[in-house]
Amino acid sequence: MPEQDDVFMQQALAMAQQGVELGHGGPFGAVIVVDGRIIGRGWNQVVHLNDPTAHAEMLAIRNACEVSGNFHLHQATLYTTCEPCPMCLSAAYWARIDKLVYGATAKDAAAIGFVDDWILEELRKPQGSRRMRTSQRFQKECRDLFEHWQQSEKRIDY
Amino acid sequence: MPEQDDVFMQQALAMAQQGVELGHGGPFGAVIVVDGRIIGRGWNQVVHLNDPTAHAEMLAIRNACEVSGNFHLHQATLYTTCEPCPMCLSAAYWARIDKLVYGATAKDAAAIGFVDDWILEELRKPQGSRRMRTSQRFQKECRDLFEHWQQSEKRIDY
Numbered sequence: 001m002p003e004q005d006d007v008f009m010q011q012a013l014a015m016a017q018q019g020v021e022l023g024h025g026g027p028f029g030a031v032i033v034v035d036g037r038i039i040g041r042g043w044n045q046v047v048h049l050n051d052p053t054a055h056a057e058m059l060a061i062r063n064a065c066e067v068s069g070n071f072h073l074h075q076a077t078l079y080t081t082c083e084p085c086p087m088c089l090s091a092a093y094w095a096r097i098d099k100l101v102y103g104a105t106a107k108d109a110a111a112i113g114f115v116d117d118w119i120l121e122e123l124r125k126p127q128g129s130r131r132m133r134t135s136q137r138f139q140k141e142c143r144d145l146f147e148h149w150q151q152s153e154k155r156i157d158y
Numbered sequence: 159m160p161e162q163d164d165v166f167m168q169q170a171l172a173m174a175q176q177g178v179e180l181g182h183g184g185p186f187g188a189v190i191v192v193d194g195r196i197i198g199r200g201w202n203q204v205v206h207l208n209d210p211t212a213h214a215e216m217l218a219i220r221n222a223c224e225v226s227g228n229f230h231l232h233q234a235t236l237y238t239t240c241e242p243c244p245m246c247l248s249a250a251y252w253a254r255i256d257k258l259v260y261g262a263t264a265k266d267a268a269a270i271g272f273v274d275d276w277i278l279e280e281l282r283k284p285q286g287s288r289r290m291r292t293s294q295r296f297q298k299e300c301r302d303l304f305e306h307w308q309q310s311e312k313r314i315d316y
Contacts (some may be wrong), residue, residue: 005295009278010296010298013299013300014265017303019304020307021213021312023312025313027303027307046209046229047314049224050224050226052219052230052249052253053211053216054219061210065209066207066208066209068208069208070208071204071208071209071210072210079294081296081300081303086248086281087245087248089280090244090245090248091245093212093276093277094210094245099290099291100290100292100293102292103294103297105297107305108297108301110229110306118251120272120282121179123244127237127291132251132255132257132258133256135258135259136260136263137163137167138171138261138262139205139266141167141261142174142239142266145174145262146185146262146267146269147265148178148180154180155181156181156205
């Protein structure tokens with residue numbers, strides 16, 4: 001459905017334009033569509049909210065999940081003005097997004113200062129080689145809590 | 159500082175326990191520490207908030223950034239009861255977290271149903287090979303907005 005894709009990309013672009021006008025953060029927008037209807041919208045608000053996770057895609061996913069009352073979105077398409085960063089793409093997988101349509105590439109974003117390729121490079125490295133110094137403690141205590149949770153009546157699997 | 163690490167891991171564990179008691183989601187907790195002081199806390203609230211991004215680490219990062227009024231956390235340590243998933247680790251990099259201390263491993267989490275290794279596998283694949291069907295549209299329009307943003311007086315680089 002290329003025409004429908006164009007309509008929704010236009011809406012993602014409108015979100016990005018709004019964010020630029022408001023000065024909320026980077027020039028990025030996104031919408032989530034299910035059954036031909038927009039159920040979530042977002043634009044980058046990292047600066048406005050002092051929230052490094054407030055990328056357009058994250059806010060659109062959170063909005064769509066809130067509206068649909070479900071932390072999984074099925075048969076959903078994420079339209080975004082730029083190729084998602086590793087955080088946003090991971091979130092899209094957690095949300096079970098089915099299809100992705102994007103505009104500019106990560107390289108286009110890097111050209112205006114939004115560089116994210118180093119993050120995936122870091123994720124691919126073994127822990128000891130990452131720039132984020134990493135250590136492990138309390139494994140037993142944390143695993144004990146896992147077991148306690150497994151036996152909890154309040155447990156909701158997801 | 160192993161003793162200090164233990165004190166803060168205990169606090170991350172307390173957050174996870176609280177989440178389990180409240181039935182908010184998975185048995186995971188996190189705290190962010192700067193200069194020996196906790197500035198952010200979080201526990202998994204995916205179920206409670208219907209938000210697939212509401213992992214303990216994400217909420218702790220967002221809390222710490224809100225408290226410090228900055229989308230970058232410098233010299234910060236993330237203490238978390240479980241090895242972060244790709245989304246949370248990416249967010250930690252965006253937030254410029256310096257150091258990571260975790261308890262249980264991703265494998266321990268997988269054993270109780272929280273499997274995330276497939277996400278990094280997906281991220282590593284070329285777009286055409288991912289299970290999320292991906293296409294590109296409107297590159298020019300999105301790049302045009304990038305240029306417009308670059309010339310905007312409201313621009314804040316980050």
